[in-house]
Amino acid sequence: MQHGCPDDVEYFHANNLTADTRMSWPVLYAQIVGANRHSTSLGKVWLSVLFIFRVMVLVVAAESVWGDEQSDFTCNTLQPGCENVCYDQFFPVSHIRLWCLQLVFVSTPALLVAMYVAYRNHSDKKRLLQGSGRAGFRSNKDPDEDLETLKRRRLPIAGALWWTYACSLVFRLLFEGGFMYALYVVYDGFQMPRLVQCDQWPCPNLVDCFISRPTEKTIFTVFMATASSICMVLNMAELAYLVAKAVTRSLGGQKERKTCRKSSRERMQNKTNQKLFVST
Amino acid sequence: MPLTPPAEPDPELKMNWASFYAVISGVNRHSTGIGRIWISVLFIFRILVLVVAAESVWGDEKSGFTCNTQQPGCNSVCYDHFFPISHIRLWALQLILVSTPALLVAMHVAHRRHVDKRLYKLSGRTNPKDLEQIKTQKMKITGALWWTYVISLLFRIVLEVIFMYLFYMIYPGYKMIRLVKCDSYPCPNTVDCFVSRPTEKTVFTVFMLTASGVCILLNIGEVVFLVGKACSKHLHTAGDSTMGAWIQQKLCSF
Numbered sequence: 001m002q003h004g005c006p007d008d009v010e011y012f013h014a015n016n017l018t019a020d021t022r023m024s025w026p027v028l029y030a031q032i033v034g035a036n037r038h039s040t041s042l043g044k045v046w047l048s049v050l051f052i053f054r055v056m057v058l059v060v061a062a063e064s065v066w067g068d069e070q071s072d073f074t075c076n077t078l079q080p081g082c083e084n085v086c087y088d089q090f091f092p093v094s095h096i097r098l099w100c101l102q103l104v105f106v107s108t109p110a111l112l113v114a115m116y117v118a119y120r121n122h123s124d125k126k127r128l129l130q131g132s133g134r135a136g137f138r139s140n141k142d143p144d145e146d147l148e149t150l151k152r153r154r155l156p157i158a159g160a161l162w163w164t165y166a167c168s169l170v171f172r173l174l175f176e177g178g179f180m181y182a183l184y185v186v187y188d189g190f191q192m193p194r195l196v197q198c199d200q201w202p203c204p205n206l207v208d209c210f211i212s213r214p215t216e217k218t219i220f221t222v223f224m225a226t227a228s229s230i231c232m233v234l235n236m237a238e239l240a241y242l243v244a245k246a247v248t249r250s251l252g253g254q255k256e257r258k259t260c261r262k263s264s265r266e267r268m269q270n271k272t273n274q275k276l277f278v279s280t
Numbered sequence: 281m282p283l284t285p286p287a288e289p290d291p292e293l294k295m296n297w298a299s300f301y302a303v304i305s306g307v308n309r310h311s312t313g314i315g316r317i318w319i320s321v322l323f324i325f326r327i328l329v330l331v332v333a334a335e336s337v338w339g340d341e342k343s344g345f346t347c348n349t350q351q352p353g354c355n356s357v358c359y360d361h362f363f364p365i366s367h368i369r370l371w372a373l374q375l376i377l378v379s380t381p382a383l384l385v386a387m388h389v390a391h392r393r394h395v396d397k398r399l400y401k402l403s404g405r406t407n408p409k410d411l412e413q414i415k416t417q418k419m420k421i422t423g424a425l426w427w428t429y430v431i432s433l434l435f436r437i438v439l440e441v442i443f444m445y446l447f448y449m450i451y452p453g454y455k456m457i458r459l460v461k462c463d464s465y466p467c468p469n470t471v472d473c474f475v476s477r478p479t480e481k482t483v484f485t486v487f488m489l490t491a492s493g494v495c496i497l498l499n500i501g502e503v504v505f506l507v508g509k510a511c512s513k514h515l516h517t518a519g520d521s522t523m524g525a526w527i528q529q530k531l532c533s534f
Contacts, residue, residue: 029299056376061372065366072356076353195465213356223373
C-alpha cells in the first residue's frame with residue numbers, strides 16, 4: 001500500500017520554484033512537454049511552433065537586437081537626465097519583456113490540463129489500490145503493472161478533460177490576442193520609428209532622440225507578430241476540431257440509441273405479426 | 281555525430297542551440313546517409329561557427345561603427361541605413377528555418393508509429409515488447425514518408441536559396457566595405473562612417489556562404505539519390521510487366 005503524495009502531484013511540487021531552481025526557458029519547456037502527451041496533434045504542432053519560432057528566435061536573435069536599446073538611445077542634447085526621461089516616455093515596457101510575458105502566459109494554460117490529468121491519475125490510483133486490497137492475493141493481475149500502465153496511459157479527450165482542454169485553449173487565445181493588442185497600442189503599430197521628438201522636463205526644448213537599430217527591430221516585431229498569429233490560428237483550428245469531435249461523438253451516440261430503439265420496436269412488431277399470423 | 285559545445289559565456293544561449301540540436305538530431309535516425317552528413321555540416325560548420333566565432337566578430341558592430349561627426353544621432357541613423365538587419369540575425373533565422381522541415385518528417389514518423397500501434401492492438405498483439413519495438417524500429421523511407429521526406433528536402437533547398445538571395449539583396453557583393461558615406465538627417469553633411477572589422481566580417485561571410493552552398497549541394501544530392509532509388513525499385517518490381525520490359529528494351533537499345 002502506498003501512502004503519501006502520488007507521483008504526478010509530487011512531480012509538480014518538486015518542479016515548482018524552489019530557492020535553488022533557476023527558472024529558465026528549458027525548465028518551462030520541460031514542464032510544458034510533460035503536459036503535451038495529452039494534447040491533440042495540432043497541440044503538438046503548436047508547441048513546436050511556440051518553442052522553435054518564438055522562444056528560440058527570442059533568445060537567440062531578438063535579445064541581442066534589443067540589448068543596447070537604452071545605452072544607444074541618443075538625444076540631441078547634453079542635458080543630463082533628458083535621455084533617461086525620453087527613453088522612459090517612449091518605451092514604458094520593452095518589446096522583449098512583453099514577449100517574454102506573453103510566452104509565459106500563453107504556455108501556462110497547458111498546465112491546467114496537466115493538473116487535471118494528475119488529479120485523475122491520483123483518484124484512479126486510489127481506486128485501483130483499494131480494489132486490489134479487497135481482492136487480496138487471489139487476483140492474478142500484478143498491481144504494480146497496473147499502476148505503471150495507469151501512469152503511462154494516454155487519457156482520451158472526453159468529458160471533464162475535454163472541458164479543461166477547451167478552457168485552456170480559450171485562455172491561450174485570450175492571452176495571445178491581449179498581448180498583441182497591448183503591443184500594438186503601446187507602440188502605435190508594429191513599426192519602430194528612427195526618430196522621436198521629446199520635450200519632457202529636464203529636456204530644454206523639443207529635442208530629437210534617435211532609436212538604435214529601428215529597421216532590425218521592425219523586422220523582428222513583424223516576425224514575432226506573424227508567429228503569434230500563426231499560433232492563434234492553430235489554437236482556433238484545435239478548438240474547432242475538438243468541438244467537431246464532441247459533436248460527432250454525441251450524434252453517433254444519439255444514432256446508436258435511435259437504432260436500438262428502432263430495432264426493439266421492429267422486434268415488437270414482428271412478435272405481434274407472428275401472433276396474428278398464428279391466430280388466423 | 282556527437283557535438284561537444286565549447287565553453288560559452290551565456291549558458292542559456294548555448295542551452296537553446298543545444299536543445300535545438302537535440303530536437304533536430306532526433307530526426308537523424310530516419311534520414312539517409314547524406315541526410316546525416318547534412319545535419320553534421322549544419323551543426324558543426326554553421327551553428328557552431330556562428331556561436332563560437334561569428335557572434336564575437338559582430339559583437340561590437342554598433343559600438344564600433346564610427347562616423348566622422350560629433351552630431352548626436354548621426355551614428356545610429358547611418359548604422360540603421362546601412363545595416364537594416366545584421367548578418368548574425370539573418371544567419372540565425374536561416375539556420376532555424378532551414379532545420380525545421382526535418383520536423384515534418386519527424387511528425388510523419390510519429391503518426392505512422394501511432395497507426396502501427398493501433399493496428400497491433402487491433403490484431404491482438406498487446407505484448408509490451410512488440411509495442412516497444414514499434415517505437416525503436418527504423419522507418420523505411422517508402423510510400424507517403426518518401427513524399428514527406430522529398431518535400432522537406434525541397435523546402436530546405438528553397439529556403440536556403442531565398443536567404444542567400446536576401447543576403448545578396450541587402451549586402452550586394454558579399455563583401456564588407458570599410459567606409460560608407462552617409463547623409464541622412466541629422467548628419468550635417470555627407471559624413472564618412474567606418475565599419476568595424478570589415479575584413480574579418482568578409483572572411484566569415486564567405487565561410488558561411490560556402491557552408492550554405494555545400495548544404496544546398498548535399499540536399500540536391502539527397503533528392504537525386506531518393507528519386508533514383510525509387511525509380512530503380514519501381515523498375516525492379518515491374519520487371520515482368522510490359523512497361524518495365526519496354527523501358528529496359530529502350531535502355532538496352534542505346
